[in-house]
Amino acid sequence: MGSLIEQVGGVAALAPVMADFVARLARDPMIGFFFVGVDLQRLVQFELQFAARALGAEVAYEGRPLRQAHQKHRIADGQFNRRRELLRQTLRDHQVPQAACDALIEHSERLRGAVTYFPGQGCNHPTGGLVAVDVDADGRESLLDWP
Ligand code: HEM
Structure with missing residues (x-):
């Protein structure tokens, strides 16, 4: 083969x-x-x-x-x-x-x-700059600003 x-x-x-x-x-x-x-x-x-x-x-x-x-x-x-x-x-x-x-x-x-580029659930936020949702070890979500 x-x-x-x-x-x-x-x-x-x-x-x-x-x-x-x-x-x-x-x-x-x-x-x-x-x-x-x-x-x-x-x-x-x-x-x-x-x-x-x-x-x-x-x-x-x-x-x-x-x-x-x-x-x-x-x-x-x-x-x-x-x-x-x-x-x-x-x-x-x-x-x-x-x-x-x-x-x-x-x-x-x-x-x-x-x-x-975007880790996990990335998105282009409709209201402004680029953001991505992150989740910490406790399951808390946060919005990250990207450079
Ligand atoms: C696993 C998937 C991929 C592989 C294996 C791959 C492979 C490559 C390789 C071997 C190069 C040349 C690296 C160099 O310039 O030194 C390259 C460059 C590039 N790739 Fe990919 N690629 C992937 C995914 C993608 C995707 C999804 C896009 C866009 C939708 C993309 C866009 C580009 C662009 C624009 C360049 C030129 C980089 C530059 O000179 O600025 N690639 N890629």
């Missing part, structure tokens, strides 16, 4: 899939704005390295740590979910084997906490 990256046809076969994925991210009506001004060719390289490694390829990842790369974008849960859906659709359209799709989606899901 081989490793997942072998089932996909190797890193070279995954390259056009990730290029298409990044193109779909960048033109998406919901999350495309995040990618304005981002060097997309560079992003394809890093996304490819990252995904290939997740599938067992022994390639180097040359991008930044995920939290560092995403923090300033203040990504919410729903926006994270939108990326997941675009990834799913892209992998399906390129006939990537199901086991590899599942592995990539699950791998991304485990990284949700590193990529999203």
Whole structure:
């Protein structure tokens, strides 16, 4: 059967899939704005390295740590979910084997906490600045102001 990256046809076969994925991210009506001004060719390289490694390829990842790369974008849960859906659709359209799709989606899901900005039940408060609800050890709720 081989490793997942072998089932996909190797890193070279995954390259056009990730290029298409990044193109779909960048033109998406919901999350495309995040990618304005981002060097997309560079992003394809890093996304490819990252995904290939997740599938067992022994390639180097040359991008930044995920939290560092995403923090300033203040990504919410729903926006994270939108990326997941675009990834799913892209992998399906390129006939990537199901086991590899599942592995990539699950791998991304485990990284949700590193990529999203709002811990727990985040929201954009309608009356003003960004706030997020926190709950302490005793179950008391509080509103946090974010920088
Ligand atoms: C687990 C899910 C995700 C993974 C594995 C992932 C992977 C990556 C990687 C490898 C990079 C390159 C890092 C670098 O520039 O050094 C990157 C950058 C970026 N990602 Fe993600 N990403 C994820 C989720 C998201 C989501 C949900 C969004 C937006 C909705 C997003 C938007 C961006 C943007 C805008 C950049 C460029 C950062 C910059 O140069 O400012 N990512 N991501």
